Amino acid sequence: MKWLRNLDSLVAVLTLLPSVILLAIFVYGFIGQTIQTSLTNWGKDPAQALAINPVLQFVGFENYKELFSGFIHGRFRQDLVNNIFFTVFFVGGCLLVGLSLAIILDRSPKGEGFFRTIFLFPMSLSFVVTGTIWRWMLQPAGGVNQLPSTVGLPEGQFAWLTSRQQVLQFDWNHLPLFTAWLIGLILLWIGVAALRGGEARRGWIALGSAALLIGWAVFIGPRVQLLPFPEIHGFNLAFIGIIVAAVWQMSGYTMALYLAGLRGVPEELREAARVDGASEVQLYRRIIFPMLAPITLSAMIILGHISLKIFDLIWAMTGVDNAPTEVPALLMYVTTFRSNKIADGAAIATILLLLVALVIVPYLYSQLRGEVRR
Amino acid sequence: MRKWLLALAATALTSVSLAQGKLEIFSWWAGDEGPALQALLDLYKKKYPNVEVVNATVTGGSGVNARAVLKTRMLGGDPPDSFQVHAGQELIGTWVVAGRMEDLSSLYKSEGWLTKFPKGLIDLLSYNGGIWSVPVNIHRSNVMWYNPAKLREWGVQPPKTWAEFLTTCATLKGKGVEAPLALGEAWTQQHLWESVALGVLGPDSYANLWNGKLKFNDPKAVAVWDTFGKVLDCANKDASGLSWQQATDRVVQGQSAFNIMGDWAAGYMVTTLKLKPGEGFGWAPSPSTSGTFMMLSDSFGLPKGVKNRTQVLNWLKLLGSKEGQDAFNPLKGSIAARTDSDLSKYNAYLQSAARDWKSNKIVGSLVHGAVAPESFSSQWGTVMEIYLSSKNARAAANAAQAIADQVRLGR
Structure with a gap:
């Protein structure tokens, strides 16, 4: 029987081989090539940018350093800030709207199937279609601003996509300080939680690192200057329209995820809680929401990586060269294919990859570990 | 792999038409500007009936998308026979400095264009002692x-x-x-x-x-x-x-x-x-x-290593000729780069622009x-x-x- 098993594994290897090879070349090979390109000076010299055999020099992390501290790369930093704000509001909005819709539908109203389809429908559109529709509706004199006038109210004046106002402003130079505080406080919380849960070793390590970070933030952080000049970044209000469109598109999908989760909560549990005298609010807070936590995590990961890579929606809504609503993905396109600065574009792409990896890899890791345990 | 694909594509094409040559024109003139380009292509077909003309357009105002497609084609070793590009530094700074274009000075001499185009324009097209593209039209920015x-x-x-x-x-x-x-x-x-x-x-x-x-x-x-x-x-x-x-x-x-x-x-x-x-x-x-x-101008050049060099040179000759420019520009809504065009074919605005083109000082557009x-x-x-x-x-x-x-x- 041994040869049969060998044959089995041979067949398995042979079946997997093509996709492994293709993945190795077209995903990991090209990621490697992009990273390699980002460490060169391809595009710095126009004569080499599009030559048949460009002569490239290795410059190490110079391009990355420039992106984060160079004077003319302020646009990249604003784009990064834009993308992070966009991600926070988009993911938050989708989770909130999706959960609300799911809870309403879970109570089996009349026409549940009909509404479920309606809410899920936007997801079947491509971002370009969504973007074009919303672009029209959000025009300064377009549908959304006209809406109040149908009930006799004055027309809306908000510049959905063209506003140049910025809120939540901060100086780029304070970024390490804020980051240290944020991570320090999170570690503090983890440490306290671990100590309470009886994991002494983990708790003390977390508390120690928290103390280190917060100490740095208090004593050294305020004196750190990333740039020789102040550089103000913030949340551009022109993004509100884009966030509305993106939430409209993806909240139905979030709803479907939550609905599945809600349906997975056994009826017995709900009944047991009710018998024990739990009110509806308590039932949701103590029983149902904790059971939805893994779904929230999956939804955050899926939405988070979409929003970090967002490209086509913004392209369709405000165009590719509109700085107030730009994100790194668009800047990468402009830098590479318009300015011919191929190494800079590759560096932006690599940073984007790292950001997405930051979101996805811990998730994959925990998933895989869970599966191995099982 | 690419060679194999090219061979396949080539056999597919030759089996469809047994034309004597082929000419692929790459531009962003679609939609409203399509008829003007078609007038030029028709003129070319009339002169060289045996050449199969491939009209490859990529839509998008001002060539924003076409330029990205062009770059991938050039980097991939598949240059179109002749491509539209804004005359001046957009061509020179990207393709000429990279050594991808052929110098057209001899064509300018043999066709006598050096006296037909204004000097300010020739200056904008020149770099390193060469002239690098043939302007078809002139638009005014200011x-x-x-x-x-x-x-x-x-x-x-x-x-x-x-x-x-x-x-x-x-x-x-x-x-x-x-x-x-x-x-x-x-x-x-x-x-x-x-x-x-x-x-x-x-x-x-x-x-x-x-x-x-x-x-x-x-x-x-x-x-x-x-x-x-x-x-x-x-x-x-x-x-x-x-x-x-x-x-x-x-x-x-x-x-x-x-x-x-x-x-x-x-x-x-x-x-x-x-x-x-x-x-x-x-x-x-x-x-x-x-x-x-x-001024700004659309022009066509001759990339190095194209398959149909003679056809491209014929195309460029047509573009620079009075006949070609006067067929194209009234439809496009621009004026001829040549100073000897037949003004009766143009509307009132274009006539005034053409007069200014001959008498004014010429500078180039940034955007x-x-x-x-x-x-x-x-x-x-x-x-x-x-x-x-x-x-x-x-x-x-x-x-x-x-x-x-x-x-x-x-x-």
Whole structure:
């Protein structure tokens, strides 16, 4: 029987081989090539940018350093800030709207199937279609601003996509300080939680690192200057329209995820809680929401990586060269294919990859570990 | 793999037609501009009936998408036989410096074009002792459009200088015109900037910006931003949501008094809106730029290593000929680059532009690729953004100079 098993594994290897090879070349090979390109000076010299055999020099992390501290790369930093704000509001909005819709539908109203389809429908559109529709509706004199006038109210004046106002402003130079505080406080919380849960070793390590970070933030952080000049970044209000469109598109999908989760909560549990005298609010807070936590995590990961890579929606809504609503993905396109600065574009792409990896890899890791345990 | 695919494609094509040759023309002339290109292609087919012409267009105004496709094709070793490109630095800074184009000086000599095209234009096409492309048409960038009936109603004259413009703007605002200047999305704002710069600096200093003799952070150049800021205060606040056509519409409908836009706006107003030049709309050189013609031009060149070199040379000869230019331009809404074209074929606006083309001083456009390489012009948006978000003329000027140094502008 041994040869049969060998044959089995041979067949398995042979079946997997093509996709492994293709993945190795077209995903990991090209990621490697992009990273390699980002460490060169391809595009710095126009004569080499599009030559048949460009002569490239290795410059190490110079391009990355420039992106984060160079004077003319302020646009990249604003784009990064834009993308992070966009991600926070988009993911938050989708989770909130999706959960609300799911809870309403879970109570089996009349026409549940009909509404479920309606809410899920936007997801079947491509971002370009969504973007074009919303672009029209959000025009300064377009549908959304006209809406109040149908009930006799004055027309809306908000510049959905063209506003140049910025809120939540901060100086780029304070970024390490804020980051240290944020991570320090999170570690503090983890440490306290671990100590309470009886994991002494983990708790003390977390508390120690928290103390280190917060100490740095208090004593050294305020004196750190990333740039020789102040550089103000913030949340551009022109993004509100884009966030509305993106939430409209993806909240139905979030709803479907939550609905599945809600349906997975056994009826017995709900009944047991009710018998024990739990009110509806308590039932949701103590029983149902904790059971939805893994779904929230999956939804955050899926939405988070979409929003970090967002490209086509913004392209369709405000165009590719509109700085107030730009994100790194668009800047990468402009830098590479318009300015011919191929190494800079590759560096932006690599940073984007790292950001997405930051979101996805811990998730994959925990998933895989869970599966191995099982 | 690629060779195999090419071979397959080649056999597929040859089995369809047994033409003597092939010519692939790569351009972004689709939609409204399609008929003009078709007129040229028809003319070519009439002259060389045995050549199969492949019309490869990639849509997208000003070639924004076509240029990206072109780059991937060139980098992938599959250059089209001849491609459309804005004449001047957009071609030179990207493809000529990379050693991808053939010098066309001998063609210019054999066809006698050196005397047929204005010298200012030949200068913009030349680099390193060679001439690198054949211009098909000429558009003018520094034109101010207005609605004559509305101006009479408001009792104002088209301003001659930027100072006058600002006074007129204040007058109109006093009469309840909220935004005397109509403006559109990002690139139209850059377009306005180059007209302001030309007006404030004058043609010589403006040209010096691009050859490096005048620094962007020179007080003279910083002053451009101050005027630009004041001019922007006259513009509509929803600009970045409007296309250039919508900005032109504002003038036609009387919501705004003036619009600075290239003369494709005339084509739009004549062909699409059915207005009569001089009655439905009026024009003047943009303020302070009278006597100067800021040009941009579409041109075709000869990439190295193309498969159908003879056909391409025939194509270029046709493009530069009087016959070819007069077939193309009336339909495109532009004027011929040659100074000997038959003016009776053109409408009133184009006739006036052609007269200016012969007599005016010629400078090139920044936004439309004539005076600065793509590596610079595509980053101009960053400079504009610095100015628009901070209103700090010096910061914008410094950024412009930093980018100019980085891309070695003018060297």
